[in-house]
Amino acid sequence: MEHTGPLSGVRVVDLTAMVMGPYCTQIMADMGADVIKVEPPGGDDTRYISVGPEPGMSGVFVNVNRGKRSVVLDLRRPDGAAALRALIADADVFVHSMRGAAIARLGFGYAEVAALNPGIVYTNCYGYSRRGPDADRPAYDDTVQADCGIPAAQQMLTGTPGYVGSIVADKIAGMTAVYATTMALFHRERTGEGQEVEVAMFETMAAFMLVEHANGMLFDPPLGPAGYPRALTPNRRPYRTADGYLAALVYNDKQWSAFVGAVQPAWAGPELATLARRAARIDEVYARLSDTFAERTTDEWLKLLRELQIPASPVRSLDDLFENEQLAASGFFQTVESPHGPLRFPGPPTWFSRTPGRIAGPAPRLGADTDEVLGRLPAPDGADR
Incomplete structure (x- = not known):
């Protein structure tokens, strides 16, 4: 060998x-x-x-x-x-x-x-x-x-x-x-x-597990319980689209501004305009996005989100990895x-x-x-x- x-x-x-x-x-x-x-x-x-x-x-x-x-x-x-x-x-x-x-x-x-x-x-x-x-x-x-x-x-x-x-x-x-x-x-x-x-x-x-989930328990006295809220919200899951599922993360303020400007959802007001504000209401953000993503097809969303430089991927199977263009x-x-x-x-x-x-x-x-x-x-x- x-x-x-x-x-x-x-x-x-x-x-x-x-x-x-x-x-x-x-x-x-x-x-x-x-x-x-x-x-x-x-x-x-x-x-x-x-x-x-x-x-x-x-x-x-x-x-x-x-x-x-x-x-x-x-x-x-x-x-x-x-x-x-x-x-x-x-x-x-x-x-x-x-x-x-x-x-x-x-x-x-x-x-x-x-x-x-x-x-x-x-x-x-x-x-x-x-x-x-x-x-x-x-x-x-x-x-x-x-x-x-x-x-x-x-x-x-x-x-x-x-x-x-x-x-x-x-x-x-x-x-x-x-x-x-x-x-x-x-x-x-x-x-x-x-x-x-x-x-x-x-x-x-x-x-x-404690990289992000230590959270408030890092401090003495603790400032809150262990657990990173964004990772643990029940609404954090692939979004259902009009014809399938999509993974997307509209995360930082630049991405949020681009998304809101392009899609113009009626619910995206100033109370969600900054990362800190969205983090404090993360379950609401995911729920609102879930409703919005259901309005278009997976391909339509992928095209738009990639134009906006917002991370997004279709939900692939394990078998799909063996035919993945990037891996090839x-x-x-x-x-x-x-x-x-x-x-x-x-x-x-x-x-x-x-x-x-x-x-x-x-x-x-x-x-x-x-x-x-x-x-x-x-x-x-x-x-x-």
């Missing part, structure tokens, strides 16, 4: 499963890192959770494990543990997604790994920080969404608690693990020092050959002028690279591969 990109030359030993950790290391693989995915004999559970061309190669697994190499090791056996120690000795990064007690029982806590390789960046991908009482609670995206307030926020919009239609906690925590790991690599580049990094899904999502023109999708035929992956969403990333290859079958990877290591004492 040829590796290009800003992380070319970085070797990652990846003991993650499901989505949070694998998404982190998938991004690193796209950016040029050599990612060795260490799996138990049964494989990562994500291999089996969605449609795929053969058992163990589900679409979700194939996407978040592309460009990696798969090595099967039973870490409960002395030879498996010895092989992992040999991999660690030659690695730059060690990433795992086990609970703290579980990784410690296997003998691969930070102290043991750093003793083998003092310069390694050791990244823990947990559900909850080990510094709190929930340290060893199991966690999945749904439960973390509930803990960080997402279903409660959805209830304010719809009347019923609900998850958002994406595994946002897994993915946001995965991206957080990428930047935390690369920051530690940057520190090592300057000082030679390795270190331990912790990324907890719950704490990550609490920080994410920007080279977003990358086709990679695999044993099952061509795969059209959503490629790296970032661009580098000197070290562009790319998808290094398809996802590996379970254990496909075990012999190749372990065959290049010095045989551990007493190990029988």
